[in-house]
Amino acid sequence: MAALQLLVNGVALGAAYALVALGFVLVLNATSAVNFAQGDLVMAGGLLAVALAPLIPLPGIVLLPVVLVLMAVLGLLLALAAYLPLRRRPPVSVFISTIAVGIILQNGAAILFGPEPRAAPPLFGDDTLRIAGLAVPEQSLAIVAVAALLIGAQQWVFARTQLGRRLRATAQDPEMARACGVPVTAMILVTFAIGAACAGAAGLLLANRYFVTPTAGGDLILKAYIAVTVGGWGSVPGAVVGALLIALFEIGVSSVLSYPMALGALYLTLLAILVFRPQGLFGEAVRRRG
């Protein structure tokens, strides 16, 4: 029973991590650039929900579309300021510019909100349901449902629409996409917008149960990085599965030992994966950018 309880908690956390990792890997695929501000975008989404809550005193699910739109705009600004002017420079330029954006977001958040942890409103309610002897917080169910819906919707767009085909073509071969008439720069902007919207959604989902502070992004970008490494660098399904696995690992190990021990074990596991299976779980998909 305890294991099932941990599974429920782990899946809820993993669903939110999956959104973080998904946004990270989408930008990575479209631009070959590592967006180190992704964790700070999650933090920004959480604090945006905190700031909007008194203005819109309704459940978090009503805030979600507002957060998605505002974060998408922030993603566009990030691309315009930190990626597009530097995209023909060596990759380290974008690496540094996204770190800079992350630091600006962290310090901006510290000035506006202070360092203390804040909680966003729950998506629907904060009751705990009893299901087959398990205590399941409504928020956990809502996190899983909302994350599954957002990831499913995104996969549908990518698989079934012309916009999705253009985004995938841009990710696989930008020059050839351009030669097929795809407006690649616009697709890159859309990708940054989607990536930031994913981060915002994750921020809202996480900021109720796990709180949010201006420095929370550092931990989250590491989780996204690990999820993408475990899943297979560049693999979208791999990032989602990797995020679920690390959340389950984190919850499982911290229940037996402690959270710091769980983090240590997670990094050790990451090292082992890098040594013994550097292509990750979905390595084939990486090679072909599927």
Added chain:
Amino acid sequence: MTMLLSVDGLTAGYGGARALDGVSLGIEAGETVALLGANGAGKSTLLKALLGLVPARGALRFDGADLGGLATEARVRRGIGYVPEGRRVFPGMSVRDNLEVAGLPAARDRARDVERVFALFPDLAAKSGEHAWRLSGGQQQMLSLGRALMGRPRLLLLDEPSLGLSPKLADEVFAAIGRIAAAGTAVLLAEQSAVRALRVAPRAILLRLGRVVGDGPVASLSEEALRDVFFGG
């Protein structure tokens, strides 16, 4: 016939090295022209410069309109299709998605054009749901050709379409190029295999070290001029 593409004094290069040096040429609507030259003559660079994939200086007009300053995607929308050297299909996308991504905005037009490509290349129809990386080299070349047709081009730029293919597959690809040209699409065909190229193109442009050294009907080109382009002299 009306002039579809006119190029005057086109210069392009990579870093300090000049790959094209004052190239001038014209292609009429519906005309098939072979672009012949040895490795490094500047054939691929010329095609890329026409599409805006490499920076170039000089006057470029397509269907009477100035192409200078237009982005690659805008040139494609004006009616220039491109089949690159090495096929470069999108490997993680299905055959159908590879075609649709290059198609017109309206879904109904795209569906019609996909069927048109499948009629031209029946092998692709049978594999429409498969990932492009699973196709053979010849099938990938057909997919690359079909993808370029999805934008309903009036001028098709083909870069070494027989490269890496068996003679049988290369013949099939060239037969398809012949059918595309016969349907009225102008073709500029860069090819090292002069014999194959001259089988489908009644006119040839000879390129050597980034310069046009010959341009005219195939019958007017001397064997010596062709040998000179490929082997120097």
